[in-house]
Amino acid sequence: MGVAQPVNFEALEAQARTLLAVFIAAGYEAVAPDIIQPAGVFLDVVGEALRGRTYVFTDLNGEELCLRPDLTVPTCRLYLQRHPAADREAFYSYNGPAFRFQPAGAGASHPREFRQSGIEAFGDKDAGEADARTLVLILRALQQAGLGNWKLRIGDVGLFDALLGMAEMPDRWRRRLRHQFWRPEVFRAELKRLSTEPARSTAALPAALIEALDPDDVAGAEVLVSEHLEKAGIELIGVRSAAEIAEGLLAIAADAKAPPLKPEAAALIDAYVATRTPALDAAGVVRKLAGKTSDGLGQAIDAYERRCKLLVESGVDMSKVDFSAEFGRNVGYYTGFVFEVLVDALGPSSPVAGGGRYDGLLKAVGAPHDVPAVGGAVHTERLLTVVRGGKK
Structure with a gap:
């Protein structure tokens, strides 16, 4: 040794x-x-x-x-x-x-x-x-x-963001799904909740307080939260401020009053993240899934295709490259193209580079x-x- x-x-x-x-x-x-x-x-x-x-x-x-x-x-x-x-x-x-x-x-x-x-x-x-x-x-x-x-696995967080932008939903839901994208099991659970029971997150919270909160009255929400904490004898020591708590509760209150995510939107997102295909086929698959594309999704697909073209022109063997829509690595700061270099000897959980x-x-x-x-x-x-x- x-x-x-x-x-x-x-x-x-x-x-x-x-x-x-x-x-x-x-x-x-x-x-x-x-x-x-x-x-x-x-x-x-x-x-x-x-x-x-x-x-x-x-x-x-x-x-x-x-x-x-x-x-x-x-x-x-x-x-x-x-x-x-x-x-x-x-x-x-x-x-x-x-x-x-x-x-x-x-x-x-x-x-x-x-x-x-x-x-x-x-x-x-x-x-x-x-x-x-x-x-x-x-x-x-x-x-x-x-x-x-070697083998190569690639993804594109930009494609996912553009697809979310095309789906009809509140911006807070987009932010939530984007935040959970890195954790597949949590992401699926959140997508299911939003498409079935968006109000479920209120179950453990004071019903009267949630009902009284007005998403359009941020200042009033902070007052209500402060009053509730005072009545309950809860001191804010080393935790979030009343304003931060109110912000989170307003989102929950808005969920309680919102209709579920439309089935077709949930199905599109679910089908996209399940996509695994040879890299050169991915753009066509995404276009087919989306049916009609928004300007944002169209631009993201065009950018993906151009990147693949540049890789081909650089001599990369694209027969060894697969696209995984759910792939985003385990680091939260990526915003676009992502990749991992894999070898059979170590398996998919131990990339040699990324x-x-x-x-x-x-x-x-x-x-x-x-x-x-x-x-x-x-x-x-x-x-x-x-x-x-x-x-x-």
Whole structure:
């Protein structure tokens, strides 16, 4: 054991040099983001699945910090340190450790400390071209590192958003479904509730209070909530404010008075998220499902088709690429194209690489506006295992 670890480290370092050489040659500057990060930034943007696996601690000054669970957010923060106005293009590459809690028995493919080698592009002018360039560069780096056979799974959160925009429903329901998209079982349960009993969420709440709330009177709702809390003897200490509670209750009250989601809208959403097809067939499948498309959905489909065309022109073997509408990875900040590189030796739960588009992330971590951005990262321990012919 004591001898094997240094050998493995040396092999990982050699592999990292190969990967970084490909990225740097393509114009991506090598950077080294901080390992220790402000916890609040991560916990706000990474999504529920990753939030619960982040190592969080408080330093002697009382500041809540975390060990970075990925390198994308730290690279975003580095970009903003250099360009506070977020008004320049920048292309970065990196290699370093990340940290995530793993349950007992997770296996060697899911260590608590692992390395990522990847790229991030900020401020790109052409989203489709940047998406294709990112994926092609990741595949080229994997090939240079010795990976031969692979499969690719792609998705498009933008297509899902456009489909939701076309369905007739309140905006709060769209936001709720979009928020739950990353958790398939919860998403299905929420879709079923909205299409059958949207008022079910009021069951455990004071009926008189819910009935008295007027969705058009936010200030009055806050007064009613404050009065209710006072009568019940409930103090707001270290929890949400009365205004925040009122906002949530107003949405619940509105649900209680709303008709269910129309069956045809629920069926369309359900059919879409169940779609799994060869990547080049996906646009036709979505068009057929939607029947008539809105401007937003039409534009999203056109963007998807152009991206596929660019991948074909770049030499990607599209016979090895599948589209999964439900696929969005387990990170909550993606807004468009997403991908994972899979190998048979590790299976679908242990991708060798992955990434996607995250146009809203820079603003969430402090930029004055949204910034187009896309990136991808290689899980280097998994890559080394496969290249050496190992199993899980």
